[in-house]
Amino acid sequence: MKKAFLTGITGQDGSYLTELLLGKGYEVHGLIRRSSTFNTDRIDHLYRDLHDPKARLFLHYGDLSVSGQLMDLLHSISPDEIYHLGAQSHVRVSFDMPEYTGDITGLGTLRILEAIRKTGIKTKFYQASSSEMFGAAPPPQSEKTIFQPRSPYAAAKVYAYHLAQNYRDAYGIFAVNGILFNHESPRRGETFVTRKITRAATQIKMGLKEKLYLGNLDAKRDWGYAGDFVEAMWLMLQQEKPDDFVIATGETHSVRDFAEKVFSRLDLDYQKHVAVDPRYFRPTEVDVLLGDPSKAKKILQWQPKVNFDQLIDMMLAADLEIARKEKTLFDAGFARTNSERFS
Ligand code: NAP
Ligand code: F7E
Numbered sequence: 351m352k353k354a355f356l357t358g359i360t361g362q363d364g365s366y367l368t369e370l371l372l373g374k375g376y377e378v379h380g381l382i383r384r385s386s387t388f389n390t391d392r393i394d395h396l397y398r399d400l401h402d403p404k405a406r407l408f409l410h411y412g413d414l415s416v417s418g419q420l421m422d423l424l425h426s427i428s429p430d431e432i433y434h435l436g437a438q439s440h441v442r443v444s445f446d447m448p449e450y451t452g453d454i455t456g457l458g459t460l461r462i463l464e465a466i467r468k469t470g471i472k473t474k475f476y477q478a479s480s481s482e483m484f485g486a487a488p489p490p491q492s493e494k495t496i497f498q499p500r501s502p503y504a505a506a507k508v509y510a511y512h513l514a515q516n517y518r519d520a521y522g523i524f525a526v527n528g529i530l531f532n533h534e535s536p537r538r539g540e541t542f543v544t545r546k547i548t549r550a551a552t553q554i555k556m557g558l559k560e561k562l563y564l565g566n567l568d569a570k571r572d573w574g575y576a577g578d579f580v581e582a583m584w585l586m587l588q589q590e591k592p593d594d595f596v597i598a599t600g601e602t603h604s605v606r607d608f609a610e611k612v613f614s615r616l617d618l619d620y621q622k623h624v625a626v627d628p629r630y631f632r633p634t635e636v637d638v639l640l641g642d643p644s645k646a647k648k649i650l651q652w653q654p655k656v657n658f659d660q661l662i663d664m665m666l667a668a669d670l671e672i673a674r675k676e677k678t679l680f681d682a683g684f685a686r687t688n689s690e691r692f693s
Contacts, residue, residue, distance in 0.1 A: 351406075355427055355473075356380045357414060357462065358435030362537045363478070365392035367433055367580040372396060372406060374584075379427050381412045381420075381436060392537050414458030421465040424473075431587050433476045434462050437507075440541060441482060442565075444503035445633055456506035463517045463525070474524040474587045477514040480507045481531040481572070481598070481639045489640035493529065493596050500634040515594070524592045528583050531598035531641040534661060535576040536668030544573060547609050548665040552673040554623050555616045558680060562623055565630025567606040570638040574599040575656035575664070585650040598641020599654050611662055 354371050358364045359380025371378050383389065390397070390409070398405040412419050414436050424432075437455040438444065444451040459477060466473060484491040485500035499505045514525040538545040543564065550562035574597075582597045613620035646652045656664070679685055 351375060351377050352431065353377045353379065353427060353429045354431045354433060355424065355429035356433045356435060357458070358433075358437065358478070359409070360389050360392060361435060361439070362392065362535060362539065362576050363435050363533075363580055363583075364433075365396075365537055366535070366577050367435070367583060368393055368396055368407065370580055370584060377406045377408070379408045379410060379423075379429060381414075381423070382409045383413055384411055414454050414461060417461040417464065420461050421469060424462075424465045424471055425469040428471050429473055431474045431476070432462065432466070433478075433583060433587075434459060435478045437478065438503070440539075441501050441503045441636075442630070442632055444501050444506070448502035451502045452506050452509075455503060456509040459510035459513050463513055463523070466523055467517065467521055474592075475514065475517075475526070476583055476587055477510055477525065477527045478583075479511045479514075479527040479529045479594070480504070481529060481596075481641060482636060483508045483511060483529065484639065485636050489602065489638045490600075490642040491596070491639065492642040493594055493645055500636050501632065504636075511594075518592050524587075526586045526589075526592045527594040528586055529594065529596045529641075530579055530582075531572040531574065531596070531639055533574045533576040533579040534665065536665050537576070538665070543605055544608060544665065545669075547605075547612050548662070548669045549672075551609075551612045551616055551618065551620075551623075552666065552669040553676065554618060555670070556673040556677040558673060558676055558685075560623065561625055562609075563625050563627035563630065564605065564609070565627065565632070566635055567609070567624075567626065568604055568637070569635060570602045570604045570640070572598045572600070572602045572639050572641045573608070573658065573661065574654050575661050578654045578656055582646060582650060582652045585652055589649070593649070595646045595650060596641050596643055597646055597652070598643045599658070600641060600643055601658060602638060602640040603658060608662070611659075612666065615662065615666055 482504040
């Protein structure tokens with residue numbers, strides 16, 4: 351039985367990847383942070399009591415800021431594959447918390463790579479690199495495009511990208527960079543723009559909210575489905591030689607297009623409900639991301655299965671269900687307030 355170790359297992363991608371790996375018969379170990387509220391919602395459906403002999407998912411407390419403990423964990427688990435997905439992953443927040451973002455998103459990668467080097471375990475390493483690294487570089491962006499990062503998050507990811515390459519060259523570690531463009535799902539964090547829109551639009555539909563405040567409506571992104579993208583991560587670690595790959599759909603849409611489509615699917619006029627709040631603007635913006643995934647198609651034989659419209663339908667169906675439940679609670683007098691959260 352192959353063993354995998356995941357950082358970021360409680361995040362969007364961690365949950366889909368854990369499903370995939372358990373489905374393939376892996377034993378999965380995940381790093382989780384201690385939190386005063388539960389942070390395992392996305393993987394609770396996969397968890398079996400540890401007393402169950404069939405349990406194959408194991409969670410370990412830890413943090414990407416603590417290197418000694420990462421070393422102990424990797425030494426004792428000795429995984430065949432490491433998927434390093436943990437990060438402070440919000441671009442807007444990285445302007446508010448640049449030092450923390452550098453520590454977790456940048457140095458966090460160094461700590462894992464050093465743990466691999468120092469323990470001498472034989473393993474394969476996946477680095478969650480990002481299309482944000484391309485920043486101001488004109489589209490389409492491929493593995494050959496020069497990075498022009500536009501945020502502390504992107505700068506930290508560029509640092510981590512080069513570390514993965516350096517540890518591959520210097521120490522012969524099987525380390526790959528998956529340069530993933532934006533990928534979304536019903537499990538996307540609620541402060542990323544797609545989910546912010548589908549959550550608010552469905553609440554508006556149920557009469558729980560009137561307005562949705564957004565930032566730059568003209569930004570364009572290459573949005574795919576997270577379930578498809580985690581398959582590409584796994585494929586990268588099944589290759590004979592380590593290499594770096596862009597994973598994208600090859601289509602781009604503006605935030606305005608996304609909002610318009612979502613509201614019209616619900617028979618609502620987005621112009622009536624969407625307002626711009628400059629609070630959500632970024633000091634420097636990435637205007638257009640559009641990936642060229644031809645290398646992944648050729649070498650990994652990977653291509654996305656879920657298209658833009660199907661992704662929207664999937665997210666809307668899930669968020670309508672949540673909004674219906676919220677409406678029931680609201681009508682019964684147990685409502686949570688629908689005030690804006692940070693995003
Ligand atoms: P996400 O939902 O924000 O999940 C981030 C994960 O990192 C969570 O499990 C979080 O734990 C964990 N984490 C944060 N700080 C940590 C710390 N100090 N120590 C240990 N764990 C920590 O992100 P995602 O969308 O799944 O993305 C996965 C990875 O891919 C990230 O590295 C992200 O930067 C990168 N990426 C994402 C996209 C995308 O479009 N989704 C595209 C390219 C690259 P908690 O649950 O406790 O917060
Ligand atoms: O913003 C604009 C915003 O926060 C997308 C992360 O997973 O993908 C993600 O980063 C666009 C930006 O994602 C709002 O200005 C407008 O242009 O959903 P987002 P992101 O910044 O592209 C990359 C690939 C990652 O690696 C990251 O980890 O939408 N936008 N109005 C808004 N964005 C947000 N969050 N909130 C708004 O109200």
